Amino acid sequence: MTNLYLLLISFLFILFRSSSSSIINPSKVKQVSWKPRAFVYEGFLTEEECDHMISLAKSELKRSAVADNVSGKSKLSEVRTSSGMFIPKSKDPIVAGIEDKIATWTFLPKENGEDIQVLKYEHGQKYDPHFDYFTDAVNVAHGGHRIATVLMYLSDVEKGGETVFPSAEVASRHKTSKSDDDLSECAKKGIAVKPRKGDALLFFSLYPTAIPDATSLHGGCPVIEGEKWSATKWIHVDSFDKIVGGGGDCKDQNENCERWAALGECTKNKEYMIGTPELPGYCRRSCKLC
The missing domain is CATH 1.10.10 (Arc Repressor Mutant, subunit A)
Structure with a gap:
């Protein structure tokens, strides 16, 4: 009986440790664009994981800010009208599991990532086209440029709220999407990804040579019907956990x-x-x- 019990505990431990990596299924990943490099993982998060992050964020939401291009300090701007908050790394087992999945999918170290930012967009709220890499010395000094972004959709949106890449190189196979009646007018201005609960969008802001990719310009289209919840993990070229010395x-x-x-x-x-x-x-x- 004791041996059986120990065997069961060992099995559950291995299952728990491997669950984050075993859930990664390459067949669920679809290429959105090659310039910039962008991919969607369908069903990256479970419904429970989505609802859990929303529940953690609801009572902590504040008006979202942007980084000033010169000083690097956060400031309020009409460019970004959502509300949001940050979930500390490994806050609980569910959050830690999500971070493990991100690291497994992207092949980028967990320590290079920022805390997950949860955002809520209500009717009319949006984020104008912008870059995720920095142009100020203050932010670059902390972990270097952001090399990749994983944008996880925590809810469906009835209309609007797409992520659009207005400077993306549009291949012939994407051109039909511009006439898709399911997309908002904002989304038709480039290659767009419609938010679907559980899906995740991975895109790279730098070329493999570490040079910023101008085609990674992207924005969050205004929500027309419903509301949009998302969670963002920004990943840097170096450890974001490192203390920056003077x-x-x-x-x-x-x-x-x-x-x-x-x-x-x-x-x-x-x-x-x-x-x-x-x-x-x-x-x-x-x-x-x-």
Whole structure:
């Protein structure tokens, strides 16, 4: 009896530990765009996971802000009219499980991600087209640029509320979507993803060379009927959990810097390797700048 009990406990432990990765099913992922790189995972979250995040957020919602392009500080703007809040990492087992799934799907470390931001959009509320990568030195210093965004839809929306990429390169197979009567006029201005409860949109704001991708411009269309709940996980090129020091030490920020420098990346990819005085690169020592 004791051996059977221990076997059962071991099985449940393994099942719990593997559940986040085993649930990832590549066949549920569809390419939305190649410029920018964008993909939708249908049914990424369960109904219970969606409802749980909404319940955590409801009592904590505040008017959403945007980052100032110069100072990097948060400010209110008519560009973004939703309300939202942040759920701390690993707040509970359900949130931790969602974070595990994100890391498994994206192949990006959990420590590179920010806390999940839950947003609520009511009738007429929207987020004008914007970039998720930064143009100010303050935010870039904390984890580097945002390389990827995972946008999870926590509710269905009767009409409107789509995520649209107005600068995306439209392939011939996407052109028919512009005449789709199910999309709002805002969504017809580019490649769009309609919010469906449980689906998740993954898109990359940087090219593989770490250079910002201007085609990643995106916006949240106004909600026309119903309300929209979503949850966003922004992922950086470096650890977001790292404490940013005030020192001006010249050192490499990536263990591969020396090898990349030997391959000529200091010249080929200056933005990432060297950077500028305002936005220092990640391999300054290996590029012999100090």
